[in-house]
Amino acid sequence: MAQEDLFKKIVSHCKEYGYVFQSSEIYDGLSAVYDYGQYGVELKNNIKKYWWDSMVLLHENIVGLDSAIFMHPTVWKASGHVDAFSDPLVDNKDSKKRYRADVLIEDRMAKFEAKIDKEIIKARKRFGDSFDEAQFRETNQRVLDNQVKLNELNSRFVKALNDSDLEELKQIILDYEIACPVSGTRNWTDVRQFNLMFSTEMGSTAEGASKVYLRPETAQGIFVNYLNVQKTGRMKLPFGIAQIGKAFRNEIVARQFIFRMREFEQMEMQFFVRPGEEMKWFVHWKEFRMNWHKSLGFGADNYRFHDHDKLAHYANAATDVEFKFPFGFKEVEGIHSRTDYDLKQHEEFSGRKIQFFDPELNESYVPYVVETSIGVDRMFLQIISSSYCEEEIEKNDGSKDSRIVLKLPAFLAPVKLAVFPLVRKDGLPDIARKIIDELKFDFYCQYDEKDSIGKRYRRHDAIGTPFCVTVDHQSVEDGTVTIRHRDSMDQERVKIENLKNIIGEKVSMKEILKRLAI
RNA sequence: GCGGGAGUAGCUCAGCGGUAGAGCAUCAGCCUUCCAAGCUGAGGGUCGCGGGUUCGAAUCUCGUUUCCCGCUCCA
Numbered sequence: 001m002a003q004e005d006l007f008k009k010i011v012s013h014c015k016e017y018g019y020v021f022q023s024s025e026i027y028d029g030l031s032a033v034y035d036y037g038q039y040g041v042e043l044k045n046n047i048k049k050y051w052w053d054s055m056v057l058l059h060e061n062i063v064g065l066d067s068a069i070f071m072h073p074t075v076w077k078a079s080g081h082v083d084a085f086s087d088p089l090v091d092n093k094d095s096k097k098r099y100r101a102d103v104l105i106e107d108r109m110a111k112f113e114a115k116i117d118k119e120i121i122k123a124r125k126r127f128g129d130s131f132d133e134a135q136f137r138e139t140n141q142r143v144l145d146n147q148v149k150l151n152e153l154n155s156r157f158v159k160a161l162n163d164s165d166l167e168e169l170k171q172i173i174l175d176y177e178i179a180c181p182v183s184g185t186r187n188w189t190d191v192r193q194f195n196l197m198f199s200t201e202m203g204s205t206a207e208g209a210s211k212v213y214l215r216p217e218t219a220q221g222i223f224v225n226y227l228n229v230q231k232t233g234r235m236k237l238p239f240g241i242a243q244i245g246k247a248f249r250n251e252i253v254a255r256q257f258i259f260r261m262r263e264f265e266q267m268e269m270q271f272f273v274r275p276g277e278e279m280k281w282f283v284h285w286k287e288f289r290m291n292w293h294k295s296l297g298f299g300a301d302n303y304r305f306h307d308h309d310k311l312a313h314y315a316n317a318a319t320d321v322e323f324k325f326p327f328g329f330k331e332v333e334g335i336h337s338r339t340d341y342d343l344k345q346h347e348e349f350s351g352r353k354i355q356f357f358d359p360e361l362n363e364s365y366v367p368y369v370v371e372t373s374i375g376v377d378r379m380f381l382q383i384i385s386s387s388y389c390e391e392e393i394e395k396n397d398g399s400k401d402s403r404i405v406l407k408l409p410a411f412l413a414p415v416k417l418a419v420f421p422l423v424r425k426d427g428l429p430d431i432a433r434k435i436i437d438e439l440k441f442d443f444y445c446q447y448d449e450k451d452s453i454g455k456r457y458r459r460h461d462a463i464g465t466p467f468c469v470t471v472d473h474q475s476v477e478d479g480t481v482t483i484r485h486r487d488s489m490d491q492e493r494v495k496i497e498n499l500k501n502i503i504g505e506k507v508s509m510k511e512i513l514k515r516l517a518i
Numbered sequence: 519g520c521g522g523g524a525g526u527a528g529c530u531c532a533g534c535g536g537u538a539g540a541g542c543a544u545c546a547g548c549c550u551u552c553c554a555a556g557c558u559g560a561g562g563g564u565c566g567c568g569g570g571u572u573c574g575a576a577u578c579u580c581g582u583u584u585c586c587c588g589c590u591c592c593a
Contacts, residue, residue, distance in 0.1 A: 012530090013529095031585090189519075189520080320593095331592075334593065452554070452555095453551080453552050454551095454553035455555085489553070
C-alpha cells in the first residue's frame with residue numbers, strides 16, 4: 001500500500017472511530033485545529049501519563065509544574081520570541097520564493113556600499129599613499145551620489161520598520177527595483193507580517209487593556225518559575241522541572257493532520273545543571289529519551305537522531321528524535337542544550353538574580369539548561385500510525401477475510417476490556433454486567449451485546465481494545481469466561497475472579513516503567 | 519501565502535442542467551451461532567457556504583472556506 005494512501009486511511013480511521021475530529025466541523029472546520037474524540041482523549045491522557053510517570057515518578061530530582069498560558073508580555077521580549085517570530089515577508093510571484101522583506105532591502109543597501117567601496121579602491125590605486133579617503137568621500141561625485149541614495153534608502157527603511165509600515169516596505173522594494181535573486185523579476189506580492197504568536201487583550205476596558213500573548217512554548221513558564229521551585233522544593237543542582245501544556249503558534253503553513261497544529265500540546269522538561277556539565281547531561285537525556293521511545297516497541301529502525309548543524313541563538317547543542325511517519329522521517333522530540341541564555345535574559349529583563357548557590361563550589365552562578373521537548377500530538381500520531389494494521393485472516397472454512405486492528409500497546413489503549421454475553425438470554429447478560437461492575441474501578445470497560453460475536457470482536461479491534469471477555473453457557477455452570485487477545489485472536493478460558501489480576505497486570509504501565517528505570 | 523487537485527449520508531463513492539442514489543455503518547425487532555457479511559423495518563443529506571446565469575443548478579460560472587499534493591520553519 002502506498003504510504004500516502006495509508007496516511008489517508010489513518011486519518012479516516014481516526015474520525016470514524018472517535019479518535020480525532022476537525023475543530024468546528026459543522027462550520028466547515030477551522031484550519032489546523034483538531035479535537036480529540038471519546039477514544040482520542042483516553043489515548044492522549046495515557047500518553048501524557050506515560051511521559052509524566054517516566055520523568056517525574058522515576059526521577060527524584062525532577063518535579064512538575066503547571067504554569068499559565070498567559071504570561072507577562074516582557075517574558076516574550078526576553079525570550080526573543082517577539083523579534084524572532086514576526087518577520088515581514090514577501091513572495092516573488094514568478095519564482096514562488098519567499099523572502100524576508102528587511103533582508104532584501106538590507107542586501108540592496110549593501111550594493112550601494114559596495115559601489116562606494118569600489119570607487120575608493122580604484123582611487124586608492126590611482127593616488128597611492130597620498131590618498132585621503134575622508135576627503136575623497138566628500139568630493140567624489142559618484143561616491144556622493146551613492147551615499148545620498150544609501151542614506152535616503154536607509155532612513156526610509158528604518159522609519160518603515162519602526163512604524164511597521166508594510167506598504168512602505170513594499171514601495172521601497174519597488175522604488176529601488178529590487179529583483180528576485182532566483183527569477184530576476186520584480187513581480188512581488190504585498191509585504192505581509194507573519195506574527196507567529198497569537199495575541200489577545202487582557203483587561204476589561206479598551207484604555208486599560210494590554211496586549212498579551214498565548215505562549216508559543218511551555219519552556220518559559222518553567223524558566224520564570226525557576227527560583228520558586230528551586231527554593232520551595234529545596235532543589236539542588238542538577239534538577240529538572242517537567243510540564244505538560246498547550247502552546248500556540250500561528251503557523252503560515254499548517255498541515256499534515258495533527259502533525260502541525262496551531263494549538264498543540266507539549267511535554268517539556270528543563271534540566272538545570274552546573275555550567276560545563278551540560279554536554280554530559282545532553283548525552284544522558286538523549287539516551288534516556290530514545291529508550292523511552294523505543295520501549296513502545298514500534299521497531300528501533302523507525303527512530304533516528306537528527307543532530308542540528310545550524311543552532312538556534314540560545315543553544316550550543318541540539319538534536320531531534322525523528323520517527324518514520326507514513327510521510328517520512330519527521331521530528332517528534334527536540335533535545336537542546338540551551339546554555340544559560342534563557343535564565344540570563346530573564347535576569348536582565350526582570351532585574352532579578354536568577355542563580356544557584358553551589359555549596360560544593362562555594363559560589364553562585366546561573367545554571368545551564370538541557371531541555372527535552374516533545375509534542376503530545378505528534379506522539380499520538382506516531383502511536384496511531386504504528387498501531388494501524390490491515391490484516392488478512394483465514395476463516396474457519398478456509399476462505400479469506402480481513403480486519404482492521406489498532407495494535408496499541410495495552411497500557412495506552414483507551415478501552416482495556418470489552419465484555420460480551422455470547423447470546424442475549426439465559427442470564428448471560430447479567431453475568432457480563434456483573435463482571436464490568438467489578439472491574440470498572442480498575443480500568444475502562446465496555447459492554448456490547450449487539451450483533452454477532454465476531455462483529456463485536458472486530459468493532460473492538462478497530463478501536464484497539466486489547467482484551468475481550470465472552471460470557472457463554474459454560475460460565476453459568478463453572479464461573480469461567482474466555483479472554484480473547486486482540487493481536488493473536490487466541491482465546492483462553494479463565495475463572496471470573498482471576499480476571500482482575502490477569503488483565504490488570506497486562507494493561508499496567510508498571511513493567512515498562514521498571515525497564516526504563518534501569 | 520503561492521501554484522495544482524478535490525468537497526454529495528458516519529465511511530467509500532456514483533449521478534454532471536429536469537422530483538437526491540448505492541454499498542458499508544447506525545438504530546429497533548427477530549434469529550442464537552466464539553471471529554464482520556441471516557431476516558424485517560427505521561432514521562439520516564437544503565449535494566461545503568454565498569452570489570450569478572437559467573423557466574429550472576448537486577451539475578455551468580464567480581467568490582469564499584475546508585481538505586489533499588508541492589515550496590519554508592518548527593513541538
